[in-house]
Amino acid sequence: MTRSQLPDWLRAPKPYTYLKKMIKESEKKSYGSLFKSFYEFEGAYEEHYKRVMGTKSWSIGPVSLWENQEELDKAGRGHAKEGEGKRTDEELMRWLDSKKENYVLYVSFGSMNKFPTAQLVEIAHALEDCGHDFIWVVRKNDDDGDRGFLEEFEKRVQESNKGYLIWGWAPQLAILDHPATGAVVTHCGMNTVFESVIAGLPLVAWPIFSEQFFNEKLVVDVLKIGVSAGAKEWRNLNDFGSETVKREEIRKAIVLVMGGEECVEMRKRVKVLSDEAKKAIQSGGTSHNNLKELIEELKSVKLQKGI
Incomplete structure:
Protein backbone atom coordinates (compact mmCIF):
# COMPACT_ATOMS: atom_id res chain seq x y z
CA MET A 1 0.00 0.00 0.00
CA THR A 2 1.19 3.51 -0.69
CA ARG A 3 0.58 6.18 1.93
CA SER A 4 -1.92 7.98 -0.32
CA GLN A 5 -4.05 4.80 -0.50
CA LEU A 6 -4.47 4.61 3.27
CA PRO A 7 -7.50 6.18 5.01
CA ASP A 8 -6.67 9.63 6.40
CA TRP A 9 -7.41 8.49 9.96
CA LEU A 10 -4.55 5.97 9.65
CA ARG A 11 -2.12 8.57 8.32
CA ALA A 12 -2.62 11.04 11.18
CA PRO A 13 -4.61 10.93 14.46
CA LYS A 14 -8.20 12.18 14.13
CA PRO A 15 -11.32 11.72 16.27
CA TYR A 16 -12.27 8.81 13.99
CA THR A 17 -8.88 7.18 14.72
CA TYR A 18 -9.83 6.87 18.39
CA LEU A 19 -13.34 5.71 17.56
CA LYS A 20 -11.89 2.88 15.42
CA LYS A 21 -9.58 1.94 18.28
CA MET A 22 -12.57 1.72 20.65
CA ILE A 23 -14.44 -0.43 18.13
CA LYS A 24 -11.48 -2.81 17.84
CA GLU A 25 -11.21 -3.08 21.62
CA SER A 26 -14.93 -3.84 21.87
CA GLU A 27 -14.49 -6.61 19.28
CA LYS A 28 -11.93 -8.29 21.52
CA LYS A 29 -14.41 -8.21 24.41
CA SER A 30 -17.35 -9.46 22.35
CA TYR A 31 -18.73 -13.00 22.28
CA GLY A 32 -17.89 -13.31 18.60
CA SER A 33 -18.13 -11.86 15.11
CA LEU A 34 -20.16 -12.59 11.99
CA PHE A 35 -18.67 -12.16 8.51
CA LYS A 36 -20.72 -11.64 5.36
CA SER A 37 -17.92 -13.43 3.49
CA PHE A 38 -17.39 -17.18 2.93
CA TYR A 39 -14.46 -19.37 3.88
CA GLU A 40 -13.34 -20.26 0.35
CA TYR A 45 -7.91 -14.01 6.83
CA GLU A 46 -10.67 -15.66 8.84
CA GLU A 47 -8.11 -17.93 10.55
CA HIS A 48 -5.80 -14.95 11.14
CA TYR A 49 -8.66 -12.94 12.66
CA LYS A 50 -9.47 -15.74 15.11
CA ARG A 51 -5.84 -15.97 16.23
CA VAL A 52 -5.35 -12.21 16.66
CA MET A 53 -8.71 -11.37 18.24
CA GLY A 54 -9.05 -14.47 20.38
CA THR A 55 -12.82 -14.61 19.89
CA LYS A 56 -15.19 -16.84 17.98
CA SER A 57 -16.23 -15.99 14.44
CA TRP A 58 -18.52 -17.34 11.77
CA SER A 59 -18.51 -16.57 8.04
CA ILE A 60 -22.07 -17.00 6.80
CA GLY A 61 -21.96 -15.42 3.35
CA PRO A 62 -22.28 -14.44 0.67
CA VAL A 63 -25.29 -12.90 2.40
CA SER A 64 -26.87 -11.73 -0.87
CA LEU A 65 -27.09 -15.34 -2.05
CA TRP A 66 -29.35 -16.31 0.85
CA GLU A 67 -31.76 -13.53 -0.07
CA ASN A 68 -31.54 -13.16 -3.85
CA GLN A 69 -31.98 -16.60 -5.39
CA GLU A 70 -35.18 -16.09 -7.38
CA GLU A 71 -35.33 -14.00 -10.56
CA LEU A 72 -37.89 -11.67 -8.96
CA ASP A 73 -35.52 -11.01 -6.04
CA LYS A 74 -32.67 -10.22 -8.43
CA ALA A 75 -34.81 -7.86 -10.46
CA GLY A 76 -35.87 -6.00 -7.31
CA ARG A 77 -32.32 -5.57 -5.97
CA GLY A 78 -31.41 -1.93 -6.54
CA HIS A 79 -34.74 -1.19 -8.21
CA ALA A 80 -35.08 2.36 -9.45
CA LYS A 81 -37.07 4.78 -7.33
CA GLU A 82 -40.19 6.21 -8.89
CA GLY A 83 -39.36 9.13 -11.14
CA GLU A 84 -35.64 8.25 -11.42
CA GLY A 85 -34.16 7.56 -14.80
CA LYS A 86 -35.64 7.92 -18.26
CA ARG A 87 -35.80 4.30 -19.40
CA THR A 88 -37.35 1.20 -17.89
CA ASP A 89 -35.78 -2.05 -16.70
CA GLU A 90 -37.62 -3.81 -19.54
CA GLU A 91 -35.89 -1.57 -22.09
CA LEU A 92 -32.54 -2.31 -20.44
CA VAL A 107 -19.68 0.31 -14.80
CA SER A 108 -20.93 1.27 -11.35
CA PHE A 109 -19.27 3.11 -8.46
CA GLY A 110 -21.88 2.41 -5.79
CA SER A 111 -24.68 4.49 -4.37
CA MET A 112 -22.60 7.21 -2.67
CA ASN A 113 -19.68 8.05 -4.94
CA LYS A 114 -19.51 10.99 -7.32
CA PHE A 115 -16.79 12.33 -9.62
CA PRO A 116 -15.81 15.82 -10.80
CA THR A 117 -16.45 16.72 -14.44
CA ALA A 118 -12.81 16.17 -15.43
CA GLN A 119 -12.97 12.54 -14.26
CA LEU A 120 -16.36 11.93 -15.90
CA VAL A 121 -14.89 13.12 -19.20
CA GLY A 131 -14.30 -1.22 -28.34
CA HIS A 132 -17.00 -2.80 -26.16
CA ASP A 133 -20.59 -1.97 -25.39
CA PHE A 134 -21.23 -0.73 -21.86
CA ILE A 135 -23.75 0.11 -19.16
CA TRP A 136 -22.76 3.06 -16.98
CA VAL A 137 -24.64 3.82 -13.76
CA VAL A 138 -24.42 7.58 -13.28
CA ARG A 139 -25.01 9.35 -10.00
CA LYS A 140 -26.78 12.69 -10.23
CA ASN A 141 -24.60 15.71 -9.47
CA ASP A 142 -25.70 19.25 -8.71
CA ASP A 143 -23.26 20.54 -11.32
CA ASP A 144 -25.13 21.63 -14.48
CA GLY A 145 -21.93 21.17 -16.48
CA ASP A 146 -21.78 17.51 -15.49
CA ARG A 147 -25.40 17.01 -16.41
CA GLY A 148 -25.05 18.68 -19.81
CA PHE A 149 -21.92 16.74 -20.73
CA LEU A 150 -23.40 13.40 -19.69
CA GLU A 151 -26.71 14.01 -21.44
CA GLU A 152 -24.86 14.80 -24.68
CA PHE A 153 -22.72 11.70 -24.19
CA GLU A 154 -25.83 9.60 -23.55
CA LYS A 155 -27.47 10.85 -26.73
CA ARG A 156 -24.37 10.01 -28.77
CA VAL A 157 -23.91 6.45 -27.47
CA GLN A 158 -27.64 5.79 -27.61
CA GLU A 159 -27.67 6.69 -31.30
CA SER A 160 -24.74 4.35 -31.96
CA ASN A 161 -26.31 1.67 -29.72
CA LYS A 162 -22.94 1.17 -28.02
CA GLY A 163 -23.79 2.42 -24.54
CA TYR A 164 -26.59 2.58 -22.00
CA LEU A 165 -26.62 5.14 -19.18
CA ILE A 166 -28.68 4.52 -16.05
CA TRP A 167 -29.38 7.61 -13.94
CA GLY A 168 -29.65 6.66 -10.29
CA TRP A 169 -30.39 3.11 -9.16
CA ALA A 170 -29.83 0.05 -11.37
CA PRO A 171 -31.15 -3.55 -11.27
CA GLN A 172 -27.60 -4.67 -10.55
CA LEU A 173 -28.10 -8.40 -9.97
CA ALA A 174 -30.16 -8.77 -13.14
CA ILE A 175 -27.41 -6.99 -15.12
CA LEU A 176 -24.60 -9.05 -13.60
CA ASP A 177 -26.45 -12.31 -14.26
CA HIS A 178 -27.15 -11.52 -17.92
CA PRO A 179 -25.04 -13.56 -20.40
CA ALA A 180 -24.10 -10.41 -22.31
CA THR A 181 -22.31 -8.89 -19.29
CA GLY A 182 -18.61 -9.70 -19.44
CA ALA A 183 -16.89 -7.69 -16.68
CA VAL A 184 -17.44 -5.02 -14.04
CA VAL A 185 -15.79 -1.68 -13.25
CA THR A 186 -16.33 -1.18 -9.52
CA HIS A 187 -15.35 1.01 -6.56
CA PHE A 209 -12.64 5.57 0.09
CA SER A 210 -13.38 3.49 3.22
CA GLU A 211 -11.67 0.04 3.08
CA GLN A 212 -11.86 -0.15 -0.72
CA PHE A 213 -8.11 0.02 -1.41
CA PHE A 214 -7.65 -3.04 0.81
CA ASN A 215 -10.38 -4.80 -1.16
CA GLU A 216 -8.57 -3.92 -4.39
CA LYS A 217 -5.44 -5.67 -3.10
CA LEU A 218 -7.49 -8.80 -2.34
CA VAL A 219 -9.15 -8.81 -5.77
CA VAL A 220 -6.07 -7.95 -7.86
CA ASP A 221 -3.03 -9.28 -5.99
CA VAL A 222 -4.34 -12.17 -3.89
CA LEU A 223 -7.27 -13.71 -5.74
CA LYS A 224 -6.10 -12.45 -9.17
CA ILE A 225 -9.63 -11.99 -10.50
CA GLY A 226 -9.26 -8.38 -11.60
CA VAL A 227 -6.98 -5.53 -12.60
CA SER A 228 -6.45 -2.04 -11.22
CA ALA A 229 -7.81 1.04 -13.00
CA GLY A 230 -4.89 2.99 -11.56
CA ALA A 231 -6.50 4.95 -8.71
CA LYS A 232 -3.87 5.93 -6.14
CA GLU A 233 -5.59 8.47 -3.88
CA TRP A 234 -7.90 7.63 -0.96
CA ARG A 235 -10.44 10.38 -0.42
CA ASN A 236 -13.24 11.16 1.96
CA LEU A 237 -16.82 10.63 0.87
CA ASN A 238 -18.05 13.61 -1.21
CA ASP A 239 -14.48 14.94 -1.49
CA PHE A 240 -13.34 14.88 -5.13
CA GLY A 241 -9.66 14.82 -4.19
CA SER A 242 -6.89 15.92 -6.57
CA GLU A 243 -6.43 12.78 -8.68
CA THR A 244 -7.80 12.23 -12.19
CA VAL A 245 -7.35 8.73 -13.59
CA LYS A 246 -6.60 9.17 -17.29
CA ARG A 247 -8.57 7.60 -20.11
CA GLU A 248 -5.54 5.61 -21.35
CA VAL A 255 -9.22 -4.22 -22.51
CA LEU A 256 -7.41 -6.57 -20.10
CA VAL A 257 -10.61 -7.85 -18.43
CA MET A 258 -12.67 -8.04 -21.61
CA GLY A 259 -10.34 -10.09 -23.80
CA GLY A 260 -6.99 -11.81 -24.23
CA GLU A 261 -5.14 -14.62 -22.48
CA GLU A 262 -4.98 -12.85 -19.09
CA CYS A 263 -8.75 -12.39 -19.18
CA VAL A 264 -9.28 -16.13 -19.82
CA GLU A 265 -7.29 -17.03 -16.71
CA MET A 266 -9.13 -14.45 -14.60
CA ARG A 267 -12.47 -15.86 -15.78
CA LYS A 268 -11.39 -19.38 -14.82
CA ARG A 269 -10.42 -18.26 -11.32
CA VAL A 270 -13.58 -16.22 -10.72
CA LYS A 271 -15.73 -19.10 -12.03
CA VAL A 272 -14.21 -21.39 -9.39
CA LEU A 273 -15.02 -18.82 -6.68
CA SER A 274 -18.54 -18.44 -8.07
CA ASP A 275 -19.13 -22.16 -7.75
CA GLU A 276 -17.67 -22.18 -4.22
CA ALA A 277 -19.91 -19.26 -3.19
CA LYS A 278 -23.02 -21.15 -4.29
CA LEU A 298 -26.89 -19.25 20.77
CA LYS A 299 -29.68 -21.63 21.81
CA SER A 300 -27.27 -23.29 24.23
CA VAL A 301 -26.18 -19.94 25.69
CA LYS A 302 -29.83 -18.99 26.12
CA LEU A 303 -30.56 -22.20 28.04
CA GLN A 304 -27.49 -21.76 30.25
CA LYS A 305 -28.57 -18.26 31.18
CA GLY A 306 -32.16 -19.33 31.70
CA ILE A 307 -33.48 -16.70 29.31
Whole structure:
Protein backbone atom coordinates (compact mmCIF):
# COMPACT_ATOMS: atom_id res chain seq x y z
CA MET A 1 0.00 0.00 0.00
CA THR A 2 1.19 3.51 -0.69
CA ARG A 3 0.58 6.18 1.93
CA SER A 4 -1.92 7.98 -0.32
CA GLN A 5 -4.05 4.80 -0.50
CA LEU A 6 -4.47 4.61 3.27
CA PRO A 7 -7.50 6.18 5.01
CA ASP A 8 -6.67 9.63 6.40
CA TRP A 9 -7.41 8.49 9.96
CA LEU A 10 -4.55 5.97 9.65
CA ARG A 11 -2.12 8.57 8.32
CA ALA A 12 -2.62 11.04 11.18
CA PRO A 13 -4.61 10.93 14.46
CA LYS A 14 -8.20 12.18 14.13
CA PRO A 15 -11.32 11.72 16.27
CA TYR A 16 -12.27 8.81 13.99
CA THR A 17 -8.88 7.18 14.72
CA TYR A 18 -9.83 6.87 18.39
CA LEU A 19 -13.34 5.71 17.56
CA LYS A 20 -11.89 2.88 15.42
CA LYS A 21 -9.58 1.94 18.28
CA MET A 22 -12.57 1.72 20.65
CA ILE A 23 -14.44 -0.43 18.13
CA LYS A 24 -11.48 -2.81 17.84
CA GLU A 25 -11.21 -3.08 21.62
CA SER A 26 -14.93 -3.84 21.87
CA GLU A 27 -14.49 -6.61 19.28
CA LYS A 28 -11.93 -8.29 21.52
CA LYS A 29 -14.41 -8.21 24.41
CA SER A 30 -17.35 -9.46 22.35
CA TYR A 31 -18.73 -13.00 22.28
CA GLY A 32 -17.89 -13.31 18.60
CA SER A 33 -18.13 -11.86 15.11
CA LEU A 34 -20.16 -12.59 11.99
CA PHE A 35 -18.67 -12.16 8.51
CA LYS A 36 -20.72 -11.64 5.36
CA SER A 37 -17.92 -13.43 3.49
CA PHE A 38 -17.39 -17.18 2.93
CA TYR A 39 -14.46 -19.37 3.88
CA GLU A 40 -13.34 -20.26 0.35
CA PHE A 41 -13.07 -16.55 -0.50
CA GLU A 42 -10.83 -15.36 2.34
CA GLY A 43 -10.44 -18.27 4.76
CA ALA A 44 -6.79 -17.36 5.44
CA TYR A 45 -7.91 -14.01 6.83
CA GLU A 46 -10.67 -15.66 8.84
CA GLU A 47 -8.11 -17.93 10.55
CA HIS A 48 -5.80 -14.95 11.14
CA TYR A 49 -8.66 -12.94 12.66
CA LYS A 50 -9.47 -15.74 15.11
CA ARG A 51 -5.84 -15.97 16.23
CA VAL A 52 -5.35 -12.21 16.66
CA MET A 53 -8.71 -11.37 18.24
CA GLY A 54 -9.05 -14.47 20.38
CA THR A 55 -12.82 -14.61 19.89
CA LYS A 56 -15.19 -16.84 17.98
CA SER A 57 -16.23 -15.99 14.44
CA TRP A 58 -18.52 -17.34 11.77
CA SER A 59 -18.51 -16.57 8.04
CA ILE A 60 -22.07 -17.00 6.80
CA GLY A 61 -21.96 -15.42 3.35
CA PRO A 62 -22.28 -14.44 0.67
CA VAL A 63 -25.29 -12.90 2.40
CA SER A 64 -26.87 -11.73 -0.87
CA LEU A 65 -27.09 -15.34 -2.05
CA TRP A 66 -29.35 -16.31 0.85
CA GLU A 67 -31.76 -13.53 -0.07
CA ASN A 68 -31.54 -13.16 -3.85
CA GLN A 69 -31.98 -16.60 -5.39
CA GLU A 70 -35.18 -16.09 -7.38
CA GLU A 71 -35.33 -14.00 -10.56
CA LEU A 72 -37.89 -11.67 -8.96
CA ASP A 73 -35.52 -11.01 -6.04
CA LYS A 74 -32.67 -10.22 -8.43
CA ALA A 75 -34.81 -7.86 -10.46
CA GLY A 76 -35.87 -6.00 -7.31
CA ARG A 77 -32.32 -5.57 -5.97
CA GLY A 78 -31.41 -1.93 -6.54
CA HIS A 79 -34.74 -1.19 -8.21
CA ALA A 80 -35.08 2.36 -9.45
CA LYS A 81 -37.07 4.78 -7.33
CA GLU A 82 -40.19 6.21 -8.89
CA GLY A 83 -39.36 9.13 -11.14
CA GLU A 84 -35.64 8.25 -11.42
CA GLY A 85 -34.16 7.56 -14.80
CA LYS A 86 -35.64 7.92 -18.26
CA ARG A 87 -35.80 4.30 -19.40
CA THR A 88 -37.35 1.20 -17.89
CA ASP A 89 -35.78 -2.05 -16.70
CA GLU A 90 -37.62 -3.81 -19.54
CA GLU A 91 -35.89 -1.57 -22.09
CA LEU A 92 -32.54 -2.31 -20.44
CA MET A 93 -33.08 -6.07 -20.60
CA ARG A 94 -34.10 -5.86 -24.27
CA TRP A 95 -30.92 -3.88 -24.96
CA LEU A 96 -28.82 -6.54 -23.20
CA ASP A 97 -30.64 -9.32 -25.04
CA SER A 98 -29.48 -7.79 -28.32
CA LYS A 99 -25.79 -8.02 -27.35
CA LYS A 100 -23.22 -10.79 -27.79
CA GLU A 101 -22.22 -12.97 -24.83
CA ASN A 102 -19.59 -11.43 -22.52
CA TYR A 103 -19.46 -8.28 -24.66
CA VAL A 104 -20.97 -5.66 -22.33
CA LEU A 105 -19.00 -3.87 -19.61
CA TYR A 106 -20.94 -2.89 -16.47
CA VAL A 107 -19.68 0.31 -14.80
CA SER A 108 -20.93 1.27 -11.35
CA PHE A 109 -19.27 3.11 -8.46
CA GLY A 110 -21.88 2.41 -5.79
CA SER A 111 -24.68 4.49 -4.37
CA MET A 112 -22.60 7.21 -2.67
CA ASN A 113 -19.68 8.05 -4.94
CA LYS A 114 -19.51 10.99 -7.32
CA PHE A 115 -16.79 12.33 -9.62
CA PRO A 116 -15.81 15.82 -10.80
CA THR A 117 -16.45 16.72 -14.44
CA ALA A 118 -12.81 16.17 -15.43
CA GLN A 119 -12.97 12.54 -14.26
CA LEU A 120 -16.36 11.93 -15.90
CA VAL A 121 -14.89 13.12 -19.20
CA GLU A 122 -11.99 10.65 -18.90
CA ILE A 123 -14.36 7.77 -18.10
CA ALA A 124 -16.64 8.64 -21.01
CA HIS A 125 -13.78 8.76 -23.53
CA ALA A 126 -12.36 5.49 -22.21
CA LEU A 127 -15.73 3.77 -22.61
CA GLU A 128 -16.16 5.09 -26.15
CA ASP A 129 -12.63 4.02 -27.11
CA CYS A 130 -12.53 0.56 -25.47
CA GLY A 131 -14.30 -1.22 -28.34
CA HIS A 132 -17.00 -2.80 -26.16
CA ASP A 133 -20.59 -1.97 -25.39
CA PHE A 134 -21.23 -0.73 -21.86
CA ILE A 135 -23.75 0.11 -19.16
CA TRP A 136 -22.76 3.06 -16.98
CA VAL A 137 -24.64 3.82 -13.76
CA VAL A 138 -24.42 7.58 -13.28
CA ARG A 139 -25.01 9.35 -10.00
CA LYS A 140 -26.78 12.69 -10.23
CA ASN A 141 -24.60 15.71 -9.47
CA ASP A 142 -25.70 19.25 -8.71
CA ASP A 143 -23.26 20.54 -11.32
CA ASP A 144 -25.13 21.63 -14.48
CA GLY A 145 -21.93 21.17 -16.48
CA ASP A 146 -21.78 17.51 -15.49
CA ARG A 147 -25.40 17.01 -16.41
CA GLY A 148 -25.05 18.68 -19.81
CA PHE A 149 -21.92 16.74 -20.73
CA LEU A 150 -23.40 13.40 -19.69
CA GLU A 151 -26.71 14.01 -21.44
CA GLU A 152 -24.86 14.80 -24.68
CA PHE A 153 -22.72 11.70 -24.19
CA GLU A 154 -25.83 9.60 -23.55
CA LYS A 155 -27.47 10.85 -26.73
CA ARG A 156 -24.37 10.01 -28.77
CA VAL A 157 -23.91 6.45 -27.47
CA GLN A 158 -27.64 5.79 -27.61
CA GLU A 159 -27.67 6.69 -31.30
CA SER A 160 -24.74 4.35 -31.96
CA ASN A 161 -26.31 1.67 -29.72
CA LYS A 162 -22.94 1.17 -28.02
CA GLY A 163 -23.79 2.42 -24.54
CA TYR A 164 -26.59 2.58 -22.00
CA LEU A 165 -26.62 5.14 -19.18
CA ILE A 166 -28.68 4.52 -16.05
CA TRP A 167 -29.38 7.61 -13.94
CA GLY A 168 -29.65 6.66 -10.29
CA TRP A 169 -30.39 3.11 -9.16
CA ALA A 170 -29.83 0.05 -11.37
CA PRO A 171 -31.15 -3.55 -11.27
CA GLN A 172 -27.60 -4.67 -10.55
CA LEU A 173 -28.10 -8.40 -9.97
CA ALA A 174 -30.16 -8.77 -13.14
CA ILE A 175 -27.41 -6.99 -15.12
CA LEU A 176 -24.60 -9.05 -13.60
CA ASP A 177 -26.45 -12.31 -14.26
CA HIS A 178 -27.15 -11.52 -17.92
CA PRO A 179 -25.04 -13.56 -20.40
CA ALA A 180 -24.10 -10.41 -22.31
CA THR A 181 -22.31 -8.89 -19.29
CA GLY A 182 -18.61 -9.70 -19.44
CA ALA A 183 -16.89 -7.69 -16.68
CA VAL A 184 -17.44 -5.02 -14.04
CA VAL A 185 -15.79 -1.68 -13.25
CA THR A 186 -16.33 -1.18 -9.52
CA HIS A 187 -15.35 1.01 -6.56
CA CYS A 188 -14.60 -2.26 -4.70
CA GLY A 189 -17.41 -2.00 -2.22
CA MET A 190 -17.54 -5.53 -0.85
CA ASN A 191 -21.22 -6.12 -1.70
CA THR A 192 -20.54 -5.45 -5.38
CA VAL A 193 -17.36 -7.54 -5.25
CA PHE A 194 -19.33 -10.50 -3.89
CA GLU A 195 -22.17 -10.05 -6.36
CA SER A 196 -19.70 -9.89 -9.27
CA VAL A 197 -17.89 -13.00 -8.04
CA ILE A 198 -21.18 -14.89 -7.70
CA ALA A 199 -21.96 -13.94 -11.31
CA GLY A 200 -18.49 -15.17 -12.36
CA LEU A 201 -17.28 -11.79 -13.66
CA PRO A 202 -13.73 -10.34 -13.54
CA LEU A 203 -13.32 -6.81 -12.21
CA VAL A 204 -11.65 -3.51 -12.92
CA ALA A 205 -10.89 -2.22 -9.43
CA TRP A 206 -11.31 1.52 -8.85
CA PRO A 207 -11.30 2.09 -5.07
CA ILE A 208 -12.27 5.49 -3.70
CA PHE A 209 -12.64 5.57 0.09
CA SER A 210 -13.38 3.49 3.22
CA GLU A 211 -11.67 0.04 3.08
CA GLN A 212 -11.86 -0.15 -0.72
CA PHE A 213 -8.11 0.02 -1.41
CA PHE A 214 -7.65 -3.04 0.81
CA ASN A 215 -10.38 -4.80 -1.16
CA GLU A 216 -8.57 -3.92 -4.39
CA LYS A 217 -5.44 -5.67 -3.10
CA LEU A 218 -7.49 -8.80 -2.34
CA VAL A 219 -9.15 -8.81 -5.77
CA VAL A 220 -6.07 -7.95 -7.86
CA ASP A 221 -3.03 -9.28 -5.99
CA VAL A 222 -4.34 -12.17 -3.89
CA LEU A 223 -7.27 -13.71 -5.74
CA LYS A 224 -6.10 -12.45 -9.17
CA ILE A 225 -9.63 -11.99 -10.50
CA GLY A 226 -9.26 -8.38 -11.60
CA VAL A 227 -6.98 -5.53 -12.60
CA SER A 228 -6.45 -2.04 -11.22
CA ALA A 229 -7.81 1.04 -13.00
CA GLY A 230 -4.89 2.99 -11.56
CA ALA A 231 -6.50 4.95 -8.71
CA LYS A 232 -3.87 5.93 -6.14
CA GLU A 233 -5.59 8.47 -3.88
CA TRP A 234 -7.90 7.63 -0.96
CA ARG A 235 -10.44 10.38 -0.42
CA ASN A 236 -13.24 11.16 1.96
CA LEU A 237 -16.82 10.63 0.87
CA ASN A 238 -18.05 13.61 -1.21
CA ASP A 239 -14.48 14.94 -1.49
CA PHE A 240 -13.34 14.88 -5.13
CA GLY A 241 -9.66 14.82 -4.19
CA SER A 242 -6.89 15.92 -6.57
CA GLU A 243 -6.43 12.78 -8.68
CA THR A 244 -7.80 12.23 -12.19
CA VAL A 245 -7.35 8.73 -13.59
CA LYS A 246 -6.60 9.17 -17.29
CA ARG A 247 -8.57 7.60 -20.11
CA GLU A 248 -5.54 5.61 -21.35
CA GLU A 249 -5.21 3.83 -17.99
CA ILE A 250 -8.95 3.16 -17.79
CA ARG A 251 -9.09 1.83 -21.35
CA LYS A 252 -6.06 -0.42 -20.78
CA ALA A 253 -7.69 -2.00 -17.71
CA ILE A 254 -10.97 -2.54 -19.59
CA VAL A 255 -9.22 -4.22 -22.51
CA LEU A 256 -7.41 -6.57 -20.10
CA VAL A 257 -10.61 -7.85 -18.43
CA MET A 258 -12.67 -8.04 -21.61
CA GLY A 259 -10.34 -10.09 -23.80
CA GLY A 260 -6.99 -11.81 -24.23
CA GLU A 261 -5.14 -14.62 -22.48
CA GLU A 262 -4.98 -12.85 -19.09
CA CYS A 263 -8.75 -12.39 -19.18
CA VAL A 264 -9.28 -16.13 -19.82
CA GLU A 265 -7.29 -17.03 -16.71
CA MET A 266 -9.13 -14.45 -14.60
CA ARG A 267 -12.47 -15.86 -15.78
CA LYS A 268 -11.39 -19.38 -14.82
CA ARG A 269 -10.42 -18.26 -11.32
CA VAL A 270 -13.58 -16.22 -10.72
CA LYS A 271 -15.73 -19.10 -12.03
CA VAL A 272 -14.21 -21.39 -9.39
CA LEU A 273 -15.02 -18.82 -6.68
CA SER A 274 -18.54 -18.44 -8.07
CA ASP A 275 -19.13 -22.16 -7.75
CA GLU A 276 -17.67 -22.18 -4.22
CA ALA A 277 -19.91 -19.26 -3.19
CA LYS A 278 -23.02 -21.15 -4.29
CA LYS A 279 -21.89 -24.34 -2.55
CA ALA A 280 -21.15 -22.44 0.68
CA ILE A 281 -24.81 -21.69 1.43
CA GLN A 282 -26.15 -25.09 0.39
CA SER A 283 -26.71 -27.91 2.86
CA GLY A 284 -23.28 -29.14 3.98
CA GLY A 285 -21.53 -25.99 2.72
CA THR A 286 -19.17 -23.99 4.92
CA SER A 287 -21.50 -21.02 5.46
CA HIS A 288 -24.54 -23.26 5.88
CA ASN A 289 -22.73 -25.29 8.55
CA ASN A 290 -21.48 -22.14 10.28
CA LEU A 291 -24.99 -20.70 10.44
CA LYS A 292 -26.35 -23.95 11.93
CA GLU A 293 -23.49 -23.99 14.44
CA LEU A 294 -24.16 -20.37 15.40
CA ILE A 295 -27.88 -21.00 15.94
CA GLU A 296 -27.21 -24.07 18.10
CA GLU A 297 -24.59 -22.21 20.14
CA LEU A 298 -26.89 -19.25 20.77
CA LYS A 299 -29.68 -21.63 21.81
CA SER A 300 -27.27 -23.29 24.23
CA VAL A 301 -26.18 -19.94 25.69
CA LYS A 302 -29.83 -18.99 26.12
CA LEU A 303 -30.56 -22.20 28.04
CA GLN A 304 -27.49 -21.76 30.25
CA LYS A 305 -28.57 -18.26 31.18
CA GLY A 306 -32.16 -19.33 31.70
CA ILE A 307 -33.48 -16.70 29.31
